[in-house]
Amino acid sequence: MNSNTTPRVARRITSPAVAPPGIPLPTDVRRFQRIATTLRRPGRWPHANRQRSGEAPALALTTDTSFHNIVTMTSGHGGVGLSVMASMLAWTLARREHSCALIDADFVAGCLDLLLGVEREPGLRFSQVDAPLGRIEGDAMNHELMMWEGVRVLPYDPWSARQPDWWEVQAAIRALAETNDVVIVDAGQGGLIETVPDLRSGMQVIAAELSVMGWPEQVAPARLDSWGCEAPHIVGVEPRGAPRGRGHVGIGEAQDYLTATVLGPVKPSVNLCGDVLEASASDR
Numbered sequence: 001m002n003s004n005t006t007p008r009v010a011r012r013i014t015s016p017a018v019a020p021p022g023i024p025l026p027t028d029v030r031r032f033q034r035i036a037t038t039l040r041r042p043g044r045w046p047h048a049n050r051q052r053s054g055e056a057p058a059l060a061l062t063t064d065t066s067f068h069n070i071v072t073m074t075s076g077h078g079g080v081g082l083s084v085m086a087s088m089l090a091w092t093l094a095r096r097e098h099s100c101a102l103i104d105a106d107f108v109a110g111c112l113d114l115l116l117g118v119e120r121e122p123g124l125r126f127s128q129v130d131a132p133l134g135r136i137e138g139d140a141m142n143h144e145l146m147m148w149e150g151v152r153v154l155p156y157d158p159w160s161a162r163q164p165d166w167w168e169v170q171a172a173i174r175a176l177a178e179t180n181d182v183v184i185v186d187a188g189q190g191g192l193i194e195t196v197p198d199l200r201s202g203m204q205v206i207a208a209e210l211s212v213m214g215w216p217e218q219v220a221p222a223r224l225d226s227w228g229c230e231a232p233h234i235v236g237v238e239p240r241g242a243p244r245g246r247g248h249v250g251i252g253e254a255q256d257y258l259t260a261t262v263l264g265p266v267k268p269s270v271n272l273c274g275d276v277l278e279a280s281a282s283d284r
Contacts, residue, residue, distance in 0.1 A: 067177040070202030074190035075209075076220050078108075080237050082207045083115050085266065086186040087151075089205075094150040098181040101145070101152040103173065105199075106188030107163050110156030113146070118153065121146040127160035131171035138179035141172065152180065166195040173198050190220065194227050204232035208258070210248045210265055211239045221260060236264035 071089070075082040083106070090102040104112035104126070113119040123146025129136070145152040154172060164172075169192065177183045177198070185199060193199045206220050221232055238248045254262045 067174065067198060067202065069182050070173060070177055070198060071182065071184045071205060072187050072193060072199045072202055073184065073205045073207065074187050074193070074220065075207040077189065080207045080209050081266070083112055083186050085207055085235065086184050087116060090151045090184050091149055093182050101154065101176040101180045101183045103154045103176065103183060103185045104156040105169060105185050105192055107156055107192070108188055110158055112153065112186060113155035116148045116153065118146055118148050125155055125157040125160065126164050127157050127162045129164050129168045129172050131168045134167050134171055136171045136175040138175040141175045142179050170196045170198050190223070193224065193229065200227050200229050204229050206232045206234045207237050208234050208254065208262065209239055210236045210254055212249070234258065234260055234262045235266060236262045237266045238268060240268040
């Protein structure tokens, strides 16, 4: 963290058990290690201020299925805590001495740098990504990214009013997959997967809310299957704000309904949410 980042916030956000207000957090990050153990290692940065053609370069249209170190994380709807889960998975892998890159590909409700408390850190944002030939040099891109707890982060900056083209997203993912052990992509509700071929060939993780209102998650595995993705790992997340013993379903019931194995549950922490609220209030 640099001097522009408030020390109190930095101490809280670097904890493996920190979440922003109202976002659920795993009580034990070791739950994600079963996912991490299945990952395998794979094998001049252009300036962004250029005129973009709007057409995909020929290299971007080729499909490369050689990358087995891409983890795409999605959820059926917003507010489940997907970004926190993606960040904690990256944090866990970094602590296990894997080089890890975390990509914010949620172009609807991004701002991963704000979540992590590194929004003032220098580094590349998605609005600056440019791949006119469909390729980006991995080592050069690695050095352009901001660092959070040993994890390289490529955030999306929605206030830039520019959403990257799909081949720029693919080029960024490929570049980081070439030069890191693991690339974790926060893909929001998953619409980008249909467009970006490399996201379909990697590991799929779905955060499913354990509530009746969260049952639209049932559609997500079927949608991934229709796009040719492998069977996803489903992680159950208990809904925040529910009274004790009410408002959520158990893992067993979720598995019966979804007809799939569900990991978890991931439980929200009211105390941690309160700590983050106090830290935010003190910074104003």
